[in-house]
Amino acid sequence: MSDTTRDQFIAAARRLFAERGFYGASIAAIAEELGLTKQALLHHFGSKEKLYGEVLLELSQQLLESTREITESDRGPGEQLVELVVAQYRVHIDNQDAARLIMRELLDNEQRAARVGNWYLKPYLDLLVDSVLAIEGTRTIGRGRALALVYQLLGAAHYFAVSQPTLTNIFGTALYTQARACFEEELRQLIRCRLAG
Numbered sequence: 044m045s046d047t048t049r050d051q052f053i054a055a056a057r058r059l060f061a062e063r064g065f066y067g068a069s070i071a072a073i074a075e076e077l078g079l080t081k082q083a084l085l086h087h088f089g090s091k092e093k094l095y096g097e098v099l100l101e102l103s104q105q106l107l108e109s110t111r112e113i114t115e116s117d118r119g120p121g122e123q124l125v126e127l128v129v130a131q132y133r134v135h136i137d138n139q140d141a142a143r144l145i146m147r148e149l150l151d152n153e154q155r156a157a158r159v160g161n162w163y164l165k166p167y168l169d170l171l172v173d174s175v176l177a178i179e180g181t182r183t184i185g186r187g188r189a190l191a192l193v194y195q196l197l198g199a200a201h202y203f204a205v206s207q208p209t210l211t212n213i214f215g216t217a218l219y220t221q222a223r224a225c226f227e228e229e230l231r232q233l234i235r236c237r238l239a240g
Contacts, residue, residue: 052077052087057098061143064151065095099148099163102141106167109134114170120177124196125234127171129227132200136223142205168193178238196234203230 055076059068070091074084088094109130113123135142145164168190175189203210203226211219 061140103163135204
C-alpha cells in the first residue's frame with residue numbers, strides 16, 4: 044500500500060473514530076467512506092483495533108513532532124513546559140478530529156483498557172512529566188504529582204480546543220473569536236502562575 048493510500052485510510056478512520064468513538068465507528072462504515080469493502084480494509088490493517096492503533100500512533104507522532112523544536116531549544120525547563128502545553132493546544136485547536144479523538148480515548152476505553160498492549164500517547168505524557176520534574180523546585184514532588192499537574196494543564200488547553208463548536212453556538216462567532224484570540228496568552232499565564240506557586 045502506498046503512503047498516500049495509507050494516509051487516506053488513516054484520515055478517514057480518524058474522522059469516524061473522532062465522530063463516533065471506537066465502538067460507534069464500524070469497519071464497514073470506514074470502508075464505505077473510502078469506497079472499499081470491509082474485507083479490503085481488513086486486508087490492510089488486520090482488525091479494527093489495529094486500525095485504531097495506527098490512528099493513535101499517528102496522533103502521538105504528531106504531538107511528539109510538535110515538541111521536538113521546543114525540547115531542543117535553550118529555553119529553561121519552566122518555559123519549555125509552557126511552550127509544550129501551548130504546542131498541544133495549537134495542534135488541537137486546528138485539528139478538531141484529533142482533539143475529539145483524545146477525549147474519546149480517555150472516556151470510551153474502559154472496556155479496552157485492561158487489554159491494550161500499547162499506549163501510544165504515553166511517550167508524549169512521559170515527556171511532559173519529565174519536563175515538570177526538570178524544573179527547579181519540583182524535583183521532589185514525585186511523578187504522580189507531576190502527572191496530576193500535566194493533566195490539569197493539558198485539560199485546560201484541551202477542553203477549550205474540543206469545545207470550539209459548542210462555544211461558538213452558545214456565545215456566537217464574535218465572542219468565541221475574541222476568547223480564542225486571548226486564550227493562548229491566558230493559558231501561558233495559568234501555567235506560569237501554577238509553576239510560581
